[in-house]
Amino acid sequence: MGVAYSVGEVDHLYTFFVQWSPDVYTNSNKKKSKTHFIREKHQNRYLGKNNKMASKNKQLNSHAATNWEIISVKDPKRRLSVCSSDSETEEPEYQGEVGVVLPVLSDYSELLDHRHLLSLASHMPARTQGYPWQLVYSTAVHGSSLKTLYRNMAGLDSPVLLVIKDMQKKVFGAFSSDPFRVSKYCYGTGETFLFSFNPDFQAYKWTGENSYFVSGNFESLQIGGGGGEFGLWIDADLYRGSSFSCPTFHNAPLSTQKDFIIQDLEVWTVQN
Template identity: 45%
Template sequence: MSSWIPNIHIPGILKRSHSDAVMLTSRPSIQQKASLDLDCIPEVEGESEVLLLDEIKYLSGSLPPRILGADWRLVYSTSSKGFSLGNVYRSFQGKTGPTLVSIQDTAGAAFGALISEPIKMDEHFYGTGESFLFSVRPNRKIYKWTGENQLFVQGTSQSLIIGAGEGHFGLFIDSNLYKGRTQACATYGNEPLRTGEDFLIKTFECWTFR
């Protein structure tokens, strides 16, 4: 692994049964999804530099039931608040509810993650099976929790990690919101979210829901 990624301690992997996964990741009913598809696009407070309107609609249909159909609110953007993971943590102090991270790299790919709670600093992994990884450009795909482990999200002063297992990270972002890496990982059973594992960040955004 490249030297720019610091050594990260991964705790023992705890597996969940399929029944546990179903309980923690209850999905919206067919009726709910159909309703959202027909009713359309949520209210969006703030302008995304990463996601197109149809991509927002696509992601909205896969949100956890408790925020399905909720309005989107832009909380953090590198264009207005700078390239600093510390600034991201500060922006989420006092916030509640899930967070959606959207990233555009310098090659034009767009991808990210839904985190089941606000982004925070914590040396331990946190979150629930509501979390998922996604890509929207050039390919659209959502990767839900597999139940293999509970390595959902970890935030430190050095990095933000979403999904892990056997030394691989679903999504790794450095403290300067500059370099990143995406790999196949056990948590989400994902493929790399872009072509090639390593990337440079052009824009980093965080959204909340209400």
């Protein structure tokens, strides 16, 4: 009478007989050949995978190398500001030259706006940068009197900025290294210069030919001179003025007319 065994029971019996009589129930050559075949098969499979991966990586590296682009540090920021719609990621617009601080006015100006200040900033001495500018004299506030202008500057020891608008709506003036005062002799240094927005900004620096920077009396105020001509001349009533080319600055006439009528006048000084 036969006995039926399940698959699991057959496996257990076979394991028992192999352990009891290994020489009878095993074939070392067959096992070795099978093991070698399996090992060789596995190695080929791994080698195949490695070759495929190496080939794929080589393709990726080749593709990346052909698409690399060398850009500067500024380029990512510029591209971000151009491509992004988020205003917070945009770079602020550059306002002025590197290292130049835009003058800050502590009072309201009838004549100077942001464009004027931006143009003047790079021509002012470094010692004036970083300080607020205070209104010392204005025809709109103090009337039209050269004596009052001198009186308001008594005791000052800082540079001043003279700004004029004539009846032709032209804006021009002078930067003086010293405050305006009555003096028998010329005063000031080579920091003094004339300027004009007529309509583009022009600055006229010291040429070194003479030292006729500023001179003043109760009848008039003169800036720049030589050869009988003044770069800028203003009368006692701050009403009439004139501007000619002079050796001190080699300037062009600051207004469209050499003789002009003053509409508004302001003088600013540094608060240091």
